[in-house]
Amino acid sequence: MSDASAPSMLSPRVLFPFLVTGTIWGSTWFVIAGQIADVPAAWGVFFRFMLATPALFVVAMLMGNRLRLNRAEHLLALGVGIAQFSGNFLFVYHAEQHITSGIVAVMFALLMVPNALFARVFIGERVQGGFIAGSMVAIAGVALLLAHEWNAAPLGGSVALGIVLAVGGMLSASIANVVQANPTGRGVPMVSLLSWAMLYGTVFDFGFALVTQGPPQVPVTWQFWAGTAYLAIIGSVVTFPLHYNLVREIGAGKTAYNGIVTVCVAMLLSTLFEGFAWDALSGAGMALALTGMGLALRARRVKAVQVQQSGALRR
Numbered sequence: 001m002s003d004a005s006a007p008s009m010l011s012p013r014v015l016f017p018f019l020v021t022g023t024i025w026g027s028t029w030f031v032i033a034g035q036i037a038d039v040p041a042a043w044g045v046f047f048r049f050m051l052a053t054p055a056l057f058v059v060a061m062l063m064g065n066r067l068r069l070n071r072a073e074h075l076l077a078l079g080v081g082i083a084q085f086s087g088n089f090l091f092v093y094h095a096e097q098h099i100t101s102g103i104v105a106v107m108f109a110l111l112m113v114p115n116a117l118f119a120r121v122f123i124g125e126r127v128q129g130g131f132i133a134g135s136m137v138a139i140a141g142v143a144l145l146l147a148h149e150w151n152a153a154p155l156g157g158s159v160a161l162g163i164v165l166a167v168g169g170m171l172s173a174s175i176a177n178v179v180q181a182n183p184t185g186r187g188v189p190m191v192s193l194l195s196w197a198m199l200y201g202t203v204f205d206f207g208f209a210l211v212t213q214g215p216p217q218v219p220v221t222w223q224f225w226a227g228t229a230y231l232a233i234i235g236s237v238v239t240f241p242l243h244y245n246l247v248r249e250i251g252a253g254k255t256a257y258n259g260i261v262t263v264c265v266a267m268l269l270s271t272l273f274e275g276f277a278w279d280a281l282s283g284a285g286m287a288l289a290l291t292g293m294g295l296a297l298r299a300r301r302v303k304a305v306q307v308q309q310s311g312a313l314r315r
Contacts, residue, residue: 014249017242022258026265028235029101031227032093038219041093042209044228046216049085049202051232056195059237065189069196076184077196084176085201090208091169098162105266106145107166109289112256112296113139114174119181119251131254131296138260138292144285145263151281177247177255186248191241198236260293 035044060067069077095104112135120126176197179185185193209216219225246255267286271278 014246017246018255018258019261021239021243021246022261023265024234024239025258026105026262027269028231029096029105029262029266030269031231031235033096033101035224035227035231036093036096038221038224039217040209040213041097042090042205042213043217045086045089045093046202046205046209047228048089048231048236049198049205051229052236053195053198053202055233055237056191056198056240059241060189060191060195063189063191065192067192067195069188069192072184073188073193074196076180076182076188077193078200080176080180080185080193081197081200081202082204083172083179085198086204086208087172088169088176090205091165091172095162095165095169098158099166102266102270103146103150103162104166104169105263106142107163108170108173109142109259109263110139111170111174111177111259112254114171115177115256118174118178134292134294134296136292137295138257138289141285141288141290141292142263144281144288145267146285148279148282148285174256177244180244181247190244190248194240194244198240254296257293257296260289263289 032044035048038044039047057067092104116131116135180193180197243255243258246258264286267282
């Protein structure tokens with residue numbers, strides 16, 4: 001897809017999934033924090049995708065998408081599954097054992113930085129200077145929000161470990177975002193690719209949990225399973241197809257800015273239900289983050305010629 005034919009950020013097919021995914025994911029951070037209070041993080045990740053995987057296969061079948069993949073497509077699904085549905089979520093769930101969900105959410109708003117870097121390396125996607133300038137402004141805003149979170153809720157223990165784990169999750173998600181947009185990925189219906197990727201990731205999650213935590217620890221409370229169902233169906237089956245279609249439509253860098261929407265929702269929920277107190281630092285941080293997002297989204301995307309051509313090869 002060339003820049004001339006790329007959809008506007010304000011077009012319904014972009015704006016709707018952009019806002020929906022950001023809004024839903026803004027709520028999932030709080031649900032995750034509750035889930036890992038009842039079960040080891042590794043088993044929490046497995047239970048989530050144990051429910052989500054069959055549901056996503058059903059969606060693919062109802063859409064009439066082909067489920068048979070060739071060898072190259074299965075290898076891509078395996079890579080995406082390990083990066084997104086294992087690495088990303090295992091890192092995030094374990095990170096929330098050491099730092100607050102708000103800090104993890106704020107850090108993930110910086111996803112646009114590795115997305116842009118990996119997109120340049122893996123698929124030749126370039127961005128103009130306006131995107132870079134806007135990103136720098138947004139990073140400054142996120143840094144202020146991070147500082148506010150740290151000051152408002154100082155943590156003891158392995159804070160540094162939590163930050164490292166969160167960065168690991170961010171890098172894993174970024175790799176998955178970018179590699180699925182290569183020519184092989186573009187030749188596979190999105191929901192089909194994600195179904196197989198989620199299956200591979202779920203199998204890995206089971207093995208990881210079994211090795212690191214021992215036999216499954218199955219909670220019996222309805223609250224745990226209600227939260228798991230929300231994360232599986234709403235937070236995964238609904239959002240991931242929308243998210244990855246956005247990556248193909250507008251690029252990995254711009255798609256990552258729904259992380260700013262996520263942070264706004266997370267902060268709003270925290271204000272309403274957790275007594276989050278705004279001050280000059282947090283207000284300035286949010287203003288800078290939103291300003292940076294606006295500046296970056298005004299920059300037109302530029303993609304290498306070979307990537308423009310590959311998108312039309314196997315439609």
